[in-house]
Amino acid sequence: MQHDRLLSRLALAGALTLTAGAGAAQAVEISFFRFFGECQAEYGSVNTAAEANGECGIITALANQFAAENTLGATVATQIVDWGAYYDLLTATYSTGSIPDVAVMHGSVLPNFAERGLLMPLGPVFAEAGIDTADFVPAALANATSGGEVYALPYDLHALLWHVNMDLMAEAGLVNPDGTPILPTSPEELIAQGRQFKERTGKFYLASESQAAEGMMVRFWQSLMWQQGVDVLSADGKTASIDTPEGLTAADLVKAMYDEGLVNPALDYAGAEQAFLNGEAGIIMNGTWVVDSYDTQARSGEAALKNYRVANLPTLFGTPAVWADSHMWVIPADPSRSPEETAAAVAFIKFLNDNSFQWSRTGHLSVRQSVIDSPEFASLPHRTEYAETATRARALPPAQNQRAIFNAMFTDFNAIWLTGTEPADALAAMQASVEQILRRNR
């Protein structure tokens, strides 16, 4: 670890020297590894991020802008990978030798790479490059940290939200005088408001992916656990608290939502979206990433959804909390990378951090408090309606195999409404599956 720190310091010294003598610097190519799709035809020549839209457009324009503006003479060679296969391919690069200089990574996956020494520690680099880690919201910084060391630049928080059809809420009598939706503040209120909605509109109160593909309800259940003051995984990532009284309270609520017919259990991700956009459900539980997309649909006038609003995930128990994950930038460890290449990679990451606001235009929450507090962020559509989500966001502690843990949980959890498994049995099965994975981690 000390050796790594020394290397990164040397790299940074190299960067500063290069910046000072930019004219003499040789062109360095940064290999940039990411998902978010390909949109070269539309944004290949856009050098100003402010002129781009959507995840793909904005990140493409940011890379172009860095290549055009940086004083190191560095260029960016972007390699785009299918989202579903991204981590398989990234892992493969360590073996094939074409290790990228900068790569995108989810916070939930970071421990798998960091704990195997596959990422360059960035703490000292940030300090010297002038990246202020104190400006990151706590959940995002926690996501970027493993074993007490920062390994990534957090770039956004994507959390669960409630996306609301205000016309249907008005029909159900669930709108406050100030125009905000009346949302539940306790499990009892959720069921009562759901019933009221169903009786007055004849439609589903909530649309949610319920078909064991995305685990949307597990994220909801995890949020309810945090709201009751229980961490599903302990801070050291070694023990699980799933089969607990709090777990049962939350799972019983989820079961009641399906039993009462407030949620349609037959919908997958795309089906839930269609139900919401077609005005067949009052609320959809989905992430920050769809805000702009739903807003566009509502404004188009072609969808049944006309009056769209966003809300933080309701706090049904004592503590406001919501599940979140994070996109972040890492520098994969590569012994053959030259100091110049490392310096260019660090400069690119710093540039991305400096332009964090541009990324928040995607709908993701910014992880920089200074951006969240800025008037330009507040002027983006709907952002003020869910700004608090950034401070309520909770991430699982940095444990290895988080994806496996998540998958193990949602298979058993979905059985509650898909096969009628009792919540207590489902939780016991989840506890056993997760403990099996945690034992493997040790």
Place this chain on the structure above:
Amino acid sequence: MAAGRGPGRLSDRLILGATTAFAVLWLIPIVWVVAMSLKPNAVLMRSTAGLIPAPFTLENYAGIVERATVPTWLMHSLIVAVSMTALVLILSSLAGYAFARLDFPFRRTLFVLVLAGLMVPEQAVFIPLHTIMSTLGLHNTYTALVLPRLAVPIGVFLMTQFFRAVPKELEEAAALDHASRLTIFLKVMLPLSVPALTTLGLFTFIYAWNDYLWPLVSATQADRYTVTVGLASIQSNFAFSEGLGAVMASAVFASLPIVLLFLVFQRFIVAGVAMGPGK
């Protein structure tokens, strides 16, 4: 006679009717895919129902065709698929002939070992294979994409069975004319095995063209992508809801060469299925 043919005709009609019904049933998803590929993504986000592409758009296909990288991906796929097919045909026919006709030590044992290869799932050898290719420094080359795919037990088995069925008299006649073993193989056996070779070749080509996982982890540089990996890479994160039309267009686009191949060679493919290892 007429009474005898009556039920026959009826059963023929029933079979024809059932076949048609199944064919239509199986065609519906394909028609649905094509219909979705011709609709705007924003419309698909609201509804995926309907087999008629209205409103109609070609923007999903334009999105593929206007990418400068697509011809490169197609070329990579073509090079990999053609070379893999040619080499598999050469190796399988040679091995098949040897197992069927030549006498050599441990022939039976070796044949059983080859057949045992049928039982090893591809995933089981994936990591060792990847490590071997890394050690040899072959990743991101055509060699890495083709070489591990040349051992095709089913191909060897198919050709062995085929050569075994060829009457020995044909070979003996050639031998009487002083033809060498190689001449017999090239001039007598290979021409006879054209249907089997065509079938094996087509299946190998289709397999190579559709291959995704191995090219994904071996060709890790974007300029080495094959068409399947390339088309997957251009999707947005939530492509299954926000970019469904583009995904469907990719699927149609990538399968066009295979569909054309099928239309041209369908007689051989059908014969190949009928001839399969079950017989």
